[in-house]
Amino acid sequence: MSNYLKGIARLSIIACTFFYSTASFNDVEVGSRDYVVGKELYSKGILPNGKLVKATIQGDIAVEGDQLICETCHRRSGLGSTEGQQVVPAIAGSVLFKPLRIPTSKPPEPPTYREAYTKETLMKAIRDGIDANGDPLDPFMPRYEIDGQALDGLMAYVNTLSKTPSPGVTEDTIHFATIILSSNNATDNKALLDVMEQYVQQKNIETRYESKRAKNAPWHKAWLFEPYRKWQIHTWELKGEKETWPAQLDAYYTQQPVFALINGLVPTGWESINDFCEGYGIPCLFPTTQLPVIDDNNFYTIYMTRGAVHEAEAVASYIKKNPASGEVVQFFDNTDQQSAVAAKSLRIELQKSGIKVLDVAVDKHLDTAGLSSGLDAKQTVVLWLDKRPSDELLSSTAMSQTAPKVVLSTQFYGTDSLHIPREIEKSLVFVHSSEMPGHLNRLLLRSTGWFKAKRIYNSATREIQANAYFALKVAGDATKHIRGYFFRDYFIEKIEHMIDDLPYTSIYPRIGMAPDQRFVSRGYYLAKVDGKGGIRNITEWITP
Known part of the structure; x- marks a missing residue:
């Protein structure tokens, strides 16, 4: 049997057995000393003495960092994972401390696939890479340098993982x-x-x-x-x-x-x-x-997505790659939380690169002439405003005469470009964080x-x-x-x-995710006015 099929068989046996098993190891009080010690080791790779755990793989290759954190492979649930043909087995206490048996339809008792782990056999597995049956574990499983105190903690902690089904589920x-x-x-x-x-x-x-x-x-x-x-x-x-x-x-x-x-x-x-x-x-x-x-x-x-912060990061990326000789002037609505968050995020991102940012707070009573006066062609103008106030500013005399570089987010302005003055079309760029309207x-x-x-x-x-x-x-x-x-x-x-x-991606052309990432769409398009009242992309989907 190939290693791949063996892995699948192993996973299937674990799956069938785990669903009907209950923990046989001693009950553990969450928050106890052993629990805390085990959690630190399992989730952070930290030993009871506060030092990082050490280990080797494939005999003599020293490893450190995330490769040694149990949770990285066996996951937070303790129910393991798969990566290609590599199967990482479940190590929750309900599995680890009971024998794994191959299911059968009737007595006698089904044959044992893997004996239940004890403290002694678990130590041998962790330190020497020998499982409860006496067989060698996968060579990529690290061989850890831990002592009895660390093992006691680890056994206590894994015994709490995926022990009781979560609320919100009944029998039917x-x-x-x-x-x-x-x-x-x-x-x-x-x-x-x-x-x-x-x-x-x-x-x-x-x-x-x-x-x-x-x-x-x-x-x-x-x-x-x-x-x-x-x-x-x-x-x-x-x-x-x-x-x-x-x-x-x-x-x-x-x-x-x-x-x-x-x-x-x-x-x-x-x-x-x-x-x-x-x-x-x-x-x-x-x-x-x-x-x-x-x-x-x-x-x-x-x-x-990261919402308003994502919009600001996309705008900041464009400005850094296409810097103007003057400062960045951003207009935002100080009564709107989304607008204020975007402005704050852009300011922080640009200041990291030493780019000066001038904030202009706008309220309901928009003084177009006063707000746009003083603009010049060397500046970059960013509008975190809805369509109506944005159109008023873009149509102002000062804006049309100076024609500074302008950046708009379609999350705020939308994709209707019908009212954008021709004088500033060439210097205006949109950031668009979903699929283009023509392809949606x-x-x-x-x-x-x-x-x-x-x-x-x-x-x-x-x-x-x-x-x-x-x-x-x-x-x-x-x-x-x-x-x-x-x-x-x-x-x-x-x-x-x-x-x-996934074959479906909502309104985004591409999505992706990895362990511990919590935002599935991180890209955007840069777009220009299309001359037909809409926008057209001038770049492919950009993923930072």
């Missing part, structure tokens, strides 16, 4: 939720909820026979049918001031725990929802928001066809519907891939692994 139903705001445009909310309702309804109808199969599955197909659950999606509508949202979220969750949050429409103010998801350990998949929380410590929330229909052909078949399509809310559909498809695929291992960490890990190969 898996619960999800989506979040909207009562202050949102009613048409936008309806567009999202229509997609959610129709998708879940169709999914449950198409798989209605799976419930019967789950209850009466033959022994050799139990792993395939028994994980099936009917979907139920709940709408969590947040009302009032942002300060009250955490209490509302707690109340919704207390009433009905959910396994994950799918999409959602919260243009600004996502911080409290992000904190809720990270605090409860709830996966939150691809919310539609322009102000995501950018925090390297986040694990459970996955966004489409083709990209969304699959989802648009489905929306039309369900009679819920609305061209005015195409982005909202496309993002909701994308989030639902990813959640559906990931739920299928976890095969009944209803652990939220494992769910997130499966999404990390599958994003690069």
